[in-house]
Amino acid sequence: MAAIQQSLSTSISSSISTFLGQNKLRFRNQNVSMPGKTSGIVRCVATPSTEKTSYKTQVSRNENLAKLQAGYLFPEIARRRSAHMLKHPDAQIISLGIGDTTEPIPEVITSAMAKRAHELSTLNGYSGYGAEQGEKQLRASIASTYYANVGLEEDEIFVSDGAKSDISRLQVLFGSNVSMAVQDPSYPAYVDSSVIMGQTGQFQKDVEKYGNIAYMRCTPENGFFPDLSSVPRTDIIFFCSPNNPTGSAASREQLTKLVQFAKDNGSILVYDSAYAMYICDDSPKSIFEIPGAKEVAIEVSSFSKYAGFTGVRLGWTAIPKALLYSDGFPVAKDFNRIVCTSFNGASNIAQAGGLACLSPDGFKAMMDVVGYYKENTQIIMDTFNSLGYKVYGGKNAPYVWVHFPGRSSWEVFSEILEKTHVVTTPGSGFGPGGEGFVRVSAFGHRENVIEACRRFKELYK
Amino acid sequence: MAAIQQSLSTSISSSISTFLGQNKLRFRNQNVSMPGKTSGIVRCVATPSTEKTSYKTQVSRNENLAKLQAGYLFPEIARRRSAHMLKHPDAQIISLGIGDTTEPIPEVITSAMAKRAHELSTLNGYSGYGAEQGEKQLRASIASTYYANVGLEEDEIFVSDGAKSDISRLQVLFGSNVSMAVQDPSYPAYVDSSVIMGQTGQFQKDVEKYGNIAYMRCTPENGFFPDLSSVPRTDIIFFCSPNNPTGSAASREQLTKLVQFAKDNGSILVYDSAYAMYICDDSPKSIFEIPGAKEVAIEVSSFSKYAGFTGVRLGWTAIPKALLYSDGFPVAKDFNRIVCTSFNGASNIAQAGGLACLSPDGFKAMMDVVGYYKENTQIIMDTFNSLGYKVYGGKNAPYVWVHFPGRSSWEVFSEILEKTHVVTTPGSGFGPGGEGFVRVSAFGHRENVIEACRRFKELYK
Structure with missing residues (x-):
């Protein structure tokens, strides 16, 4: 109960600031519309202000930004949640939506961060600028913890303030002239950052896709692994496994095909492994x-979903030295230049936390947190299974991908929010291939997950 | 002495990881050459690997990255410092180079960060994703502390992980089709991020400038304020005051001209005020x-040089709602989209530190740190003045800009490093207008600054 109230008050303050100027007339409702009853996509094309203003600059708006069709998905969901709260001020809203961690960070990890913070007030413990690529000890620890068996070295690890930031830095690295492929559905940052960098054409409303992006359909029919024979060659392939949102982890055989596909095409694979520690079968982590992956792949990862670092901000990107552009220039070397020019390293306090995560005690504590969320996942899967819904994912990921055949995702999202006060994520927010699905996140306090599932049973019994 | 030793060991570890794969044969020395005796710029064009490799992707290297002429300035200086240490293992190196803070963060600030870290291990104190734009309370506190007198509101403040990151995010915001102007000399991140985004032409070796950038010469002759009548119209104008590296703060009259110039041209002014708290005369902060500035300007700022947050990472960007593109679309609204898509907010622990910085006690403690560095500045200025050198800056900034007429900056940098074991920054690293100058940073322990000045007197007596 206390947790729910806390969640409520957090939601109010964060959602107000999440949407710029939400309480200002000029911005309100201009960029967002309510979901159409028949369409799976929110029509939210931003339009120029129609107010009389005394002065405009003569700088043209970046046409790539103008291509974007909606607010970034998760702030949009936060906005709708906020609107729902205004409408139902007494409702006990439960968020299983944006994939935000809820469980405290293990004390062995926060103590290390507090210690580093305190040390910064001492002459001997103070440190200023760190290496842009991350502290040597943390890079070494990530390499030995996650990559010892595959032979990646510490200088192939770039510590970041999170995978989302690094995805955009990778897009800046690649530039405007590359073509890309993404799983459909997939984490929206891949597509949106590609649009922003000018790699895409306009949004094509009939198919709900951007031009010049290859959408690799992932459905129950193909086991959420794309039919590569129908995927055109692109320069870059974004691939997330275990996948957000479908929760599906690709098998060794599938990933072997994917690496071979990239190699055959001379493509670079950007592999997002942010949920790898949730894998409990023999899918590759x-x-x-x-x-052969070192010659074609980059791996992006994060402490967010392992240690609850969503707010602390820490991740990494691994770029093997063997990964080369067509002229033989090492990709890592250009990424190093991007990191040095556009970033100044992750917070040293967060890095101290990352190092503690990878200590024996910290690692065990992280796995306990992961285990807690995995139990939540099972409860959610059992609930929808018992209601006769087909559910996917869950096993190797903290996301349950629930199928509502023939229905609009936003419609189901709204129905669930309206009738149960539970926030989920509409599958179509992850791409047209997500239409008809809703993603239910297992990140939540146990009592909230149980209560949400009770309400789901009430609604869909 | 302890401080010097600590500085030495820090330098070794950070410089090793600063330069990617420095200890790997493939990368070593490939991207860097020693300074020419007669040329003011380091010739460091990266060239494709000539090694035989078994596999290359078919992805073309981003041609904008290939335009960059050298490693980013400060890692390059760290590399030279490291090389010097290998050559002189017993030397007591003092760094007055990269502008890295050295004094401990006041305890009132670190305590707040440690407290937030500890709270993250509690059920009530835990928080996950924060608002991408920063915590509401911190945004409000920045607005009321720095902008109350000018009427900026909290939703016009975007909290960041530092000014350097936000400069690149602003470049992504503007896109590839804008033209830009910079002070010459200036902080290299402006030009380098512009090159990376494809806003520029190739580097023109004869003039040591990139094509399609307007370099606004700032010299002693014009009081380090550009002759605007000779500056062409550009979409974007980067302007840093107090300036890094010249240490010069523009007066109210000068800034009034600058705002009028931007307005006449319909330009957007990106104003970097990272050193504003060092101002001690009536120059605008x-x-x-x-x-009228709200209709033309964006302000980028940072806690780095105030509170010693160079490693903690916290800054902000202020974008007034009144700033509009030519079609009337608010610039802040697109920046909000960039922040939501490419960033997930600054570390919550760093934000707790920022909030403490702006408390009455924290603010006073910050000003004490600023005051300490300002005393260092005076010592450095007095030293070079006593040696008969013309020095600039210093009064309103932690940088002293020393003139060595007719000499190459890199040559003077090397002479000082070789003969005094003091690391400075060559003026030409900030642009061709910096040739003949060396920047001496006042960030250092007092005893090191005094010792460095003793060595300067020995060298240049």
Whole structure:
């Protein structure tokens, strides 16, 4: 109960600031519309202000930004949640939506961060600028913890303030002239950052896709692994496994095919392994477990979903020295230049936390947190299974992908929010291939997950 | 002495990881050459690997990255410092180079960060994703502390992980099709991020400038304020005051001219005020003190040089709602989209530190740190003045800009390093207008600054 109230008050303050100027007339409702009853996508094309203003600059708006069709998905969901709260001020809202961690960070990890913070007030413990690529000890620890078996070295690890930031830095690295492929559905940052960098054409409303992106359909029919024979060659392939949102982890055989596909095409694979520690079968935890991957792949990862670092901000990107552009220039060397020019390293306090995560005690504590969320996942899966819904994912990921055949995702999202006060995520927010699905996140306090599932049973009994 | 030793060991570890794969044969020395005796610029064009490799992707290297002429300035200096240490293992190196803070963060600030870290291990104190734009309370506190007199509101403040990151995010915001102007000399991140985004032409070796950038010469002759009548119209104008590296702060009259110039041209002014708290005369501390600036300016700032947050990472960017593109679309609204898509907010622990910085006790403690560095500045200025050198800056900034007429900056840098074991920064690293100058940073322990000055007197007596 206390947790729910806390969640409520957090939601109010964060959602107000999440949407710029939400309480200002000029911005309100201009960029967002309510979901159409028949369409799976929110029509939210931003339009120029129609107010009379005394002065405008003569700088043209970046046409790539103008291509974007909606607010970034998760702030949009936060906005709707906020609107729902205004409408139902007494409702006990439960968020199983944006994939935000809820469980405290293990004390062995926060103590290390507090210690580093305190040391910064001492002459001997103070440190200023760190290496842009991350502290040597943390890079070494990430390499030995996650990549010892595949032979990646510490200087192939770039510590970041999170995978989302690094995805955009990778897009800046690649530039405007590359073509890309993404799983459909997939984490929206891949597509949106590609649009922003000008790699895409306009949004095509009929198919709900951007031009010049290859959408690799992942459905129950193909086991959420794309039919590569129908995927055109692109320069870059974004691939997330275990996948957000479908929760599906690709098998060794599938990833071997994927690496071979990239190699055949001369593509660079950007592999997002942010949920790898949720894997409990023999699916690879890193793309570099696949022979030859070092010549084609980059791996992006994060402490967010392992240690609850969503707010602390810490991740990493692994770029093997063997990964080369067509002229033989090492990709890592250009990424190093991007990191040095556009970033100044992750917070040293967060890095101290990362190092503690990878200590024996810290690692065990992280796995306990992961285990807690995995139990939540099972409860959610059992609930929808008992209601006769087909559910996917869950096993190797903290996301349950629930199928509502023939229905609009946003419609189901709204129905669930309206009738149960539970926030989920509409599958179509992850791409047209997500239409008809809703993603239910297992990140939540146990009592909230149980209560949400009770309400689901009430609604869909 | 302890401090010097600590500085030595820090330098070794950070410099090793600063330069990717420095200890790997493939990368070593490939991207860097020693300074030419007669040329003011380091010739460091990266060239494709000539090694035989078994496999290359078919992805073309981003041609904008290939335009960059050298490693980012400060890692390059760290590399030279490291090389010097290998050559002189017993030397007591003092760094007055990269502008890295050295004094402990006041305890009132670190305590707040440690407290937040500890709270993250409690059920009530835990928080996950924060608002991408920063915590509401911190945004409000920045607005009221720095912008109350100019009427900026909290939703016009975007909290970041530092000014350097936000400069690149602003470049992504503007896109590839804008033209830009910079002070010459200036902080290299402006030009380098512009090159990376494809806003520029190739580097023109004869003039040591990139094509399609307007370099606004700032010299002793014009009081380090550009002759605007000779500056062409550009979409974007980067302007840093107090300036890094010249240490010069623009007066109210000058900034009024600058705002009018931007307005006449319909340009957007990106104003970097990272050193504003070092101002001790009546120069404006914010561009928004100038009437009309809200319609043309963005302000980027940072806690790095105030509170010693160079490693903690916290800054902000202020974008007024009144700043509009030519079609009337608010710039802040697109920046909000960039922040939501490419960033997930600054570390919550760093934000707790920022909030403490702006408390009455924290603010006073910050000003004490600033005051300490300002005393260092005076010592450095007095030293070079006593040696008969013309020095600039210093009064309103932690940088002293020393003139060595007719000499190459890199040559003077090397002479000082070789003969005094003091690391400075060559002026030409900030642009061709910096040739003949060396920047001496006042960030250092007092005893090191005094010792460095003793050595300067020995060298240049």
